[in-house]
Amino acid sequence: MSSRLFVALCLVPLAVFALAFLALPIVRLILASGEGDAGWAIYWQILQTPRYLTTLIQTVVVSIAVTLAALAVSTTAGLFLTRNRFRGRAVLLSILTLPLAFPGVVVGFMIILLGGRQGLFNALLPGHVVFAYSIFGLFLGYLYFSIPRVLLTVMAAAEKIDPSLEEAARTLGAPPHRVVIDVLIPALAPALIAAGAIAFATAMGAFGTAFTLATNIDVLPMVIYTEFTLSANIAMAAALSVLLGIVTWAMLFLARTFSGTTVAAGG
Amino acid sequence: MKNPGRFLQLSVTLLAAAFLLVPTIQSVLAGLTVNYFQGLRSGLTLNWIFVVWDLYSSSIFLSLGIALACLVVTLIIGVPAAYAMARNPGRLTRALEEFISLPLAIPGLALALALLQLYGTYKGFRLSWTFILVGHVLYTLPFMVRSVLSVLAAIDLKTLEEGAASLGAGPARRFIDIVVPNALPGILAGALTVVTLSIGEFNLTWMLHTPYLKTLPVGLADSYASMRLEIASAYTLIFFVMIVPLLLAMQWASARAQRITQ
Numbered sequence: 065m066s067s068r069l070f071v072a073l074c075l076v077p078l079a080v081f082a083l084a085f086l087a088l089p090i091v092r093l094i095l096a097s098g099e100g101d102a103g104w105a106i107y108w109q110i111l112q113t114p115r116y117l118t119t120l121i122q123t124v125v126v127s128i129a130v131t132l133a134a135l136a137v138s139t140t141a142g143l144f145l146t147r148n149r150f151r152g153r154a155v156l157l158s159i160l161t162l163p164l165a166f167p168g169v170v171v172g173f174m175i176i177l178l179g180g181r182q183g184l185f186n187a188l189l190p191g192h193v194v195f196a197y198s199i200f201g202l203f204l205g206y207l208y209f210s211i212p213r214v215l216l217t218v219m220a221a222a223e224k225i226d227p228s229l230e231e232a233a234r235t236l237g238a239p240p241h242r243v244v245i246d247v248l249i250p251a252l253a254p255a256l257i258a259a260g261a262i263a264f265a266t267a268m269g270a271f272g273t274a275f276t277l278a279t280n281i282d283v284l285p286m287v288i289y290t291e292f293t294l295s296a297n298i299a300m301a302a303a304l305s306v307l308l309g310i311v312t313w314a315m316l317f318l319a320r321t322f323s324g325t326t327v328a329a330g331g
Numbered sequence: 332m333k334n335p336g337r338f339l340q341l342s343v344t345l346l347a348a349a350f351l352l353v354p355t356i357q358s359v360l361a362g363l364t365v366n367y368f369q370g371l372r373s374g375l376t377l378n379w380i381f382v383v384w385d386l387y388s389s390s391i392f393l394s395l396g397i398a399l400a401c402l403v404v405t406l407i408i409g410v411p412a413a414y415a416m417a418r419n420p421g422r423l424t425r426a427l428e429e430f431i432s433l434p435l436a437i438p439g440l441a442l443a444l445a446l447l448q449l450y451g452t453y454k455g456f457r458l459s460w461t462f463i464l465v466g467h468v469l470y471t472l473p474f475m476v477r478s479v480l481s482v483l484a485a486i487d488l489k490t491l492e493e494g495a496a497s498l499g500a501g502p503a504r505r506f507i508d509i510v511v512p513n514a515l516p517g518i519l520a521g522a523l524t525v526v527t528l529s530i531g532e533f534n535l536t537w538m539l540h541t542p543y544l545k546t547l548p549v550g551l552a553d554s555y556a557s558m559r560l561e562i563a564s565a566y567t568l569i570f571f572v573m574i575v576p577l578l579l580a581m582q583w584a585s586a587r588a589q590r591i592t593q
Binding site for chain 2: 066067069070071072073074075077078081082085086087088089090092093096137138140141143144145148156158159160161162163164165166167168169170172173174175176177178182184207208211212240265268269270271272275276285288289292298301302305306308309312313316317
């Protein structure tokens with residue numbers, strides 16, 4: 065057997081699998097979205113039906129809020145952990161990256177333990193402080209799985225910044241906040257955009273967390289799920305899935321353009 | 332502390348860590364407490380763990396089985412493919428890598444709907460555990476391919492292979508004796524990632540599973556919705572005991588593989 069043929073044969077299992085279980089199903093999904101009563105106008109219908117439009121806006125707003133919060137928290141923590149060496153740093157870093165392997169449902173349960181009826185806040189504070197099933201609970205759940213992802217991206221970039229740049233700025237008399245605005249943020253900008261895009265895409269598509277917490281909240285993955293299982297509105301479920309897939313893919317493509325890596329979307 | 336900015340940074344870091352850690356501790360405690368509502372005073376017990384074992388042990392074994400099967404399939408598909416891609420770097424390989432990475436970018440729910448649309452009517456397939464396996468392979472395969480590919484791309488594959496070829500080794504022999512041993516750090520990192528992600532996969536699995544085939548995370552969702560807090564917590568505790576060592580091993584292996592590529 066020639067070497068060339070062998071290398072080509074090495075690709076066959078991947079090609080067969082990707083064709084049968086990735087390419088064809090995606091094509092089928094796209095076609096299915098046009099097979100409803102409305103035909104391809106179903107995508108127009110999404111924007112015209114108040115329920116879908118509100119869902120879409122609500123999902124985007126929550127995802128943007130989570131992205132900004134995760135960026136603020138993880139950039140602060142990430143810079144602190146890159147700059148300082150102290151006892152317990154490794155433990156702190158492990159704690160902050162641990163949720164990477166938690167499925168979205170478990171993250172949802174973590175928020176229930178904090179803000180549910182038997183939750184920590186309801187036990188410690190007088191009165192009834194139950195926020196797990198509100199939009200705020202959902203926000204916290206998304207933040208929970210976004211912090212580790214953003215942190216890793218920011219820290220990888222922060223380790224590459226030349227410390228002499230900061231020193232130079234300081235020697236030239238720049239106050240701390242000017243150092244952050246003029247040196248750190250520009251140096252971190254590609255990583256921040258990438259991390260933000262990852263956080264946004266993950267929040268948009270998070271099904272597990274929403275499944276546990278958002279029984280009364282309309283976010284896109286939950287609406288897709290109910291359209292499919294309860295309403296049996298296959299075409300609409302497919303159309304919303306296609307729309308969601310395009311948005312999350314585009315965001316992660318953006319992330320890869322700005323920095324080499326992407327952390328798995330999931331949640 | 333002298334510097335107020337640093338104090339603020341430390342506070343934010345500690346608060347974030349507390350936000351992530353406190354509920355996991357609560358979950359561990361709740362799973363071991365006789366009555367969580369009354370608190371630790373009611374005493375500690377392993378009873379809830381046994382209850383979970385009676386109710387859900389089949390889901391735990393199903394998840395382990397699927398994770399191992401997923402590992403075998405991703406090895407068979409992923410390692411040769413990564414080799415072929417490393418041998419032919421270029422635009423086509425980039426496009427292929429981009430395409431098989433789509434399951435990382437498209438939410439699992441959408442992928443599961445796509446699989447159901449195409450294969451939902453083939454009942455023999457739809458109702459078997461291999462349907463869930465396909466979903467897991469779809470989601471974990473890009474990690475295996477990328478992990479192996481990044482290691483192979485960093486070594487001088489061509490020189491090594493030419494050396495072996497001049498000694499008379501055929502292409503299959505070279506793959507087994509040269510490529511696989513050199514790719515081992517990448518294969519190990521990929522394998523640990525595949526197993527960790529497969530055991531925790533929910534978004535695809537929830538749509539693909541049947542009432543008779545519940546994986547661990549599906550069982551977790553089930554217990555969160557219908558069981559008392561202690562049972563849900565004990566089940567989560569079992570999940571943590573399985574997933575945390577895997578995650579730590581995965582981070583160690585990935586860091587090790589990355590050192591080779593630099």
